[in-house]
Amino acid sequence: MTGTDRKFGIAEILLLFSVLVLVIVVAVPILLIFWNAVVVDGGLNIAGIVKVLSEPDVFQAVVNSLVIAGAVTVVSTVLGVFFAWLVSRTDLPFKETMKLLFLVPFMLPSFIGAIAWKMLLSPRAGLVNKWFMGLFGLEQPLFNIYSLGGIIAVESMYLFPFVFIQVSGALERMDPTLEESARISGAGLLTITRRVTLPLMLPSIAAGALLVALYSLAHFGVPAVLGTEAAIFNIPTLIYQKIYASGGRFEAIRAGTILSSILVTAAALILYAQNLILTAGRFQVIAGKSVRPMLLKLRGLKYPLLSLSVLYIAITVLLPTVTIFLVALLRTYGLSFSLENMTLHNITYILFTMKLTKDAIWNSFYLSLAAALVTMLVGTLISYVIVKMRVRGKFLLEFLGLLPFSVPGTVIALGVILMWSGKFGVNLYNTAWIIFVAYIARYMAFALKSTSAALEQVGDSLEEAARACGATHWQAMKDVVLPLIKPGMMAAFFLIFLPALRELTTSVLLYGPTTRTIGVAIYALNEDGETVYAAALSAVALFIIIVGHWVIKRITGTTKIGGAS
Amino acid sequence: MTAHVILRNVTKRFGSVVAVDNLNLEIARGECLSLLGPSGCGKTTTLRMLAGFEDLDEGEILVGDRVISSRFKNYYLPPEKRDFGMVFQAFAVWPHLSVFDNVAFPLQIRGLSRPEIREKTTKALTYTGLLDVRDSYPNELSGGQKQRIALARSISFNPTVMLLDEPLSNLDPKMREVMRFEIKELQKRFNFTIIYVTHDQAEAMALSDRIVVMDFGALIQQDDTPVNVYLRPANKFVFSFIGLSNFLAVELADGRIYLQGAREAGPVTAAVPPHAPGKPPTLACRPAEIEMVPTGGVRGVVTRRVLLGDIIDYRVQVGPTEVRVQRNVRKPVFSEEDQCGLVFSALHWYDESGARVPTP
Numbered sequence: 001m002t003g004t005d006r007k008f009g010i011a012e013i014l015l016l017f018s019v020l021v022l023v024i025v026v027a028v029p030i031l032l033i034f035w036n037a038v039v040v041d042g043g044l045n046i047a048g049i050v051k052v053l054s055e056p057d058v059f060q061a062v063v064n065s066l067v068i069a070g071a072v073t074v075v076s077t078v079l080g081v082f083f084a085w086l087v088s089r090t091d092l093p094f095k096e097t098m099k100l101l102f103l104v105p106f107m108l109p110s111f112i113g114a115i116a117w118k119m120l121l122s123p124r125a126g127l128v129n130k131w132f133m134g135l136f137g138l139e140q141p142l143f144n145i146y147s148l149g150g151i152i153a154v155e156s157m158y159l160f161p162f163v164f165i166q167v168s169g170a171l172e173r174m175d176p177t178l179e180e181s182a183r184i185s186g187a188g189l190l191t192i193t194r195r196v197t198l199p200l201m202l203p204s205i206a207a208g209a210l211l212v213a214l215y216s217l218a219h220f221g222v223p224a225v226l227g228t229e230a231a232i233f234n235i236p237t238l239i240y241q242k243i244y245a246s247g248g249r250f251e252a253i254r255a256g257t258i259l260s261s262i263l264v265t266a267a268a269l270i271l272y273a274q275n276l277i278l279t280a281g282r283f284q285v286i287a288g289k290s291v292r293p294m295l296l297k298l299r300g301l302k303y304p305l306l307s308l309s310v311l312y313i314a315i316t317v318l319l320p321t322v323t324i325f326l327v328a329l330l331r332t333y334g335l336s337f338s339l340e341n342m343t344l345h346n347i348t349y350i351l352f353t354m355k356l357t358k359d360a361i362w363n364s365f366y367l368s369l370a371a372a373l374v375t376m377l378v379g380t381l382i383s384y385v386i387v388k389m390r391v392r393g394k395f396l397l398e399f400l401g402l403l404p405f406s407v408p409g410t411v412i413a414l415g416v417i418l419m420w421s422g423k424f425g426v427n428l429y430n431t432a433w434i435i436f437v438a439y440i441a442r443y444m445a446f447a448l449k450s451t452s453a454a455l456e457q458v459g460d461s462l463e464e465a466a467r468a469c470g471a472t473h474w475q476a477m478k479d480v481v482l483p484l485i486k487p488g489m490m491a492a493f494f495l496i497f498l499p500a501l502r503e504l505t506t507s508v509l510l511y512g513p514t515t516r517t518i519g520v521a522i523y524a525l526n527e528d529g530e531t532v533y534a535a536a537l538s539a540v541a542l543f544i545i546i547v548g549h550w551v552i553k554r555i556t557g558t559t560k561i562g563g564a565s
Numbered sequence: 566m567t568a569h570v571i572l573r574n575v576t577k578r579f580g581s582v583v584a585v586d587n588l589n590l591e592i593a594r595g596e597c598l599s600l601l602g603p604s605g606c607g608k609t610t611t612l613r614m615l616a617g618f619e620d621l622d623e624g625e626i627l628v629g630d631r632v633i634s635s636r637f638k639n640y641y642l643p644p645e646k647r648d649f650g651m652v653f654q655a656f657a658v659w660p661h662l663s664v665f666d667n668v669a670f671p672l673q674i675r676g677l678s679r680p681e682i683r684e685k686t687t688k689a690l691t692y693t694g695l696l697d698v699r700d701s702y703p704n705e706l707s708g709g710q711k712q713r714i715a716l717a718r719s720i721s722f723n724p725t726v727m728l729l730d731e732p733l734s735n736l737d738p739k740m741r742e743v744m745r746f747e748i749k750e751l752q753k754r755f756n757f758t759i760i761y762v763t764h765d766q767a768e769a770m771a772l773s774d775r776i777v778v779m780d781f782g783a784l785i786q787q788d789d790t791p792v793n794v795y796l797r798p799a800n801k802f803v804f805s806f807i808g809l810s811n812f813l814a815v816e817l818a819d820g821r822i823y824l825q826g827a828r829e830a831g832p833v834t835a836a837v838p839p840h841a842p843g844k845p846p847t848l849a850c851r852p853a854e855i856e857m858v859p860t861g862g863v864r865g866v867v868t869r870r871v872l873l874g875d876i877i878d879y880r881v882q883v884g885p886t887e888v889r890v891q892r893n894v895r896k897p898v899f900s901e902e903d904q905c906g907l908v909f910s911a912l913h914w915y916d917e918s919g920a921r922v923p924t925p
Binding site for chain 1: 650653719
């Protein structure tokens, strides 16, 4: 007989391969960061760490990061819980449409939003500020977007959907009889909300809030666009600033590793807290049978609240998007939006003439495509080993699989620089490869999440039934498992491809003279005052993103129908 | 007896589906009434209208002489003001509250003083056997205990009306029997009116003073005591819903009854029921009410035999008709392809419309 007592089979090879990928792509870069932060010339560098942290600008950046993340978390949670409650527990008109609209900020790049808000609310030239000052003959602007408040407001607009998704999902899955039994016990809606609904939602709210905290703490785009002008730095922008200003000197990179270590530690703590809350709070509140949930009748407040929601979407989504498109069409920035000032020249110029933007579009396109394809395939393999295979040493892979979730983009970039700039025999610095490797590390979490979710849906018995019918392991995989998880793999592909297309945080630390990406190009054009070109490239990016999401919806829509039959 | 809960011309539609079609019902004080019917027949919708979770499309609901729901007056007393106890199928106990806090909740809502809450909660916990686990959380307890929490919570404030929505169907069969008994005990002690929704006829039989059998649209098929529902099913629907059934077409010759197309098998010994000329009614009987004998009776051949533990389930072919028979396993056993005779007893007759024909 073959196969019964072999020590090293296909399962072990797959496990080893998966472990190797995660070690090389994620684990070693992170270890290098910690190592370089702590060890200098073979000795512990505690004094160096203390020195870096006690520099006023570093200390201020840590404080800013905490203040911004704290405030963004509070604002996003309030917004997310309120809107989630509104669309899933009241008789708000056009609920389904509103629900989709509240998710739109998710797909828009926040740094493009920040550029738009800069156009609208920068203290001198901001359109809204100018209009406001003209209207009342004032010297003072309505609102200065170059401030902590501005950064917090813009980040919250783009991060609140994390809370919204968690809470509206939980509200919809909750067993409505939990609320009905409170009602029949004599409690009114306010009491029920306070004493039953909110406590039951608390784990979901906390999970969403911690996700916001995690993203905000490590967020680069918005503070980079809005903070630099007013010398407001958070940890990621300070890392960029130090490395950029020093031209990549090792002292700057060392300071970066110390700041990165703080970020990774904070992220790990946040994820740990989230995990604790989710396991401790795993109440069985899933409905037994489908009963329509109790809906609060808004009565007179129905249309005021609908107007409020529509106004919110109009201001946070529509206004910045329209601003970008309009500025993209202006002959020169600062002209009024009248038809004779409009031209398509900017668009054709950045698409067909300007080398910087042409290169950037091409680079982003093939880098995202390659990264999405490779990450999706490798992610599927890793998920398969984690979810489906019984093999010794799997715990190692499970642990490594958690790493990508806790590593911010800035940290990945730094780790990749340490790993691939020649110290270990391979020098990818200033090539597209280094960005490619960084993208894989950055987006592995997305691939693992959606493919493992898809694999968990496929019961073991389906594969076993195929084996019992005489299929080999490979045939069962090919004919049963793969077709069933195909929608999950497609989702993973697009979940990586679209964000990678407009990635900024990681690329901005890794780009070389010929390897700028769309995100880097927009950022650079904006910094250089080429506002109309920045807007034009942003408009192109937004257009691609919107079309991309439409395509996803078409694809996932049709595969869902196919999967249901 | 005075009516305690009254439903008058109650109708409820969901889109084009009439879930409850002009239902009229009166429930006496202290009565235990079961709404029995297949799933989707409208019994749960009826209960939810009673509780106040659903509005009415027509009609009104009264408790005593007080209107609590009325389409005509467009008046609906909200559920929290109805002072009803209610127990749900999926328990609906709050996972974030301890057993004690779950049961104390309605009392806290009613603004009772601390000592009063403690006293009444302890009482409800005692009667439901939960006193020892009062500080536990629901997730640490079994399904039976969760349903006890729900029961304790609904009786803690001494409601006069108790609504139960298939409260036992998520429990295992043994627990179900225990809980049936406990619900009955609680009713004796507190003397509330019970309206009990179930699709399980055994549950309805065991608990109720009165059973209302419903078909789709909450159309009442029979409204009677459990014994009458079992012994004298008002129509074919009730007969087949209450237990296993044979519906046998018959023909008449020389004043005798034969199974259709099987005159050579011999006559069924029973009096011919009254019927319209040329249209004999359908014979209905329970598989357990048929005796199998080696000689005599209506002759047939055993085609299938299945052991179901205590009983053996036979299929006997009589001419073109298949008859289902169930006998105790300790009685003489017939094998497949054996000849046997069937002796029918406890016969019921239903006419073409399905209505009961009185036995002569």
